[in-house]
Amino acid sequence: MSIEPSPATPRFSYKGDRLKPLRAFCQTVRLGSVSRAAEALFLSQPAVSLQLQALERDLGERLLERSGRRLVMTRQGEALYDLARPLVEGIDELPDAFRKQLRGMDGGELNVAAGSSTILYLLPPIVAAFRAAHPEVRLNLHNVTGAGGLELLRSDEVDLAVGSMLDVPGDLDYAPVMRFEPMLITPPDHPLATRAKFDLADLSPYGLILPPQRLTTYRMVDLVFQRHQVPYTVALEVGGWEVIKQYVAMGLGISIVTAICLTEADKDRLASRSLAEWFPYRSYGVVVRRGKYLSPQARAFTELIKPDLFTRRDRDDSGPSER
Known part of the structure; x- marks a missing residue:
């Protein structure tokens, strides 16, 4: 007596190959059209269309629809x-993964995307440790921020990104590794530098020096002031924590920064106060494309991104969680 297969069990009947229709589907999703997927797969457009139709038929579900x-x-x-x-x-x-596995860490290259502050303050000990352990690997740091770094990830021009994220797109994975305290910085002789206690509203009379509006820090500052219904004034927008610190030291305004950018050299020219009562801690970690295979070089690099390379007091896990 023959047993009929359950109708609920998908049967991939198209040319008896499960991989081909799945590959056609993934390429169509990534590129947004059947014609572009066909070009990437070196197939004709009708062939890709047939594979997609077979996949939908075998699964019994509509998988794609047109939007514009x-x-x-x-x-x-x-x-x-x-x-x-x-x-x-x-x-x-x-094939590439197999060859890399055989070679281990003998040669190759690693491409990492990161913003200026991450490259300047966070990555130096990690890069030094990686270079010491794997001197034969060529390490390329791409200085990009925000959407630019995410596009490099999506196009596979970089293996991973290191930085801070508030909103994580669905096609990416973000693993926060360490946190840094939000800090108010002022000139040493500023009234807020020596006041025993102050409220968020006490910042209102003083102009803020902030990064450009397109960056996460500006958006976070605006969100917190709006949430507490406290007015504030932006005296100056300028890129780069070092520039911001210099302008604050010159008395051109005050700023709200992440403690990652404060160094021993800043103690003589800046006063800093914690703002953890009102602002969330800022997480930093690794961003990768979801489902992407990480090379041995990339895995070795990510394993070095851990809190014990740092001794900053502002990474206390007892502080407020990210919001």
Whole structure:
């Protein structure tokens, strides 16, 4: 007596190959069109269309729908993409991964995206430790911030990014590793530098020196003041923590920074006070493309990003959690 397969069990019948339709699906999602997916796969457009149709037919679900000129995932398509992408990429990258595994850390290169403050304050001990352990690996640091770094990740121009994130897109994974305290910095002779206690409203009379509005720090400052219904004034927008610290030291305003940028050299020219009562701690960590295979070089680098390389007092886990 023959046993019929359960109708609930998907049967990938198209050319008897499960990988081909899944690869066509992942490429179509990534590139937004069947024609571009066909070019990337060196196939004809009808062939890719047939594979997508077979996949939807075998799974019994609509996976893609048109939004303007692009094809986008349905809810069912998103569920499949989360499962299929690491499988497809794992198979496609198997030869390179195998060769790298055989070679171990003998040579190769590593590309890391990070913003200026991360490169200047956070990465030096990590880079030094990595270079000491793996001198044969060429390490390339890409100085980019915000959307620029995420685009490099999505296009595989970098292996990983290091920095701070508030909102994590669905196609990326963010693993926070360490936290730094929010700090008010002023000139040493500023009234707020010596006041025993102060409230957030006490900052209102003084102009703030902040990074550009497009950056996370500015948005966080604005959010906190709005949430507490406290007015504030921005005296100057300028990029770079070192520039901000210099302008504060010159008496051109006060600023709200992350303690990661404060060094021993700043103690003589700046006064700093904790703002942890009102502002969240800032997390820093590793950002990777979801499902991406990490090379041995990338894994070795991420393993070095850990709190015990740092001795800052502002990384106390008993402080407020990120919000």
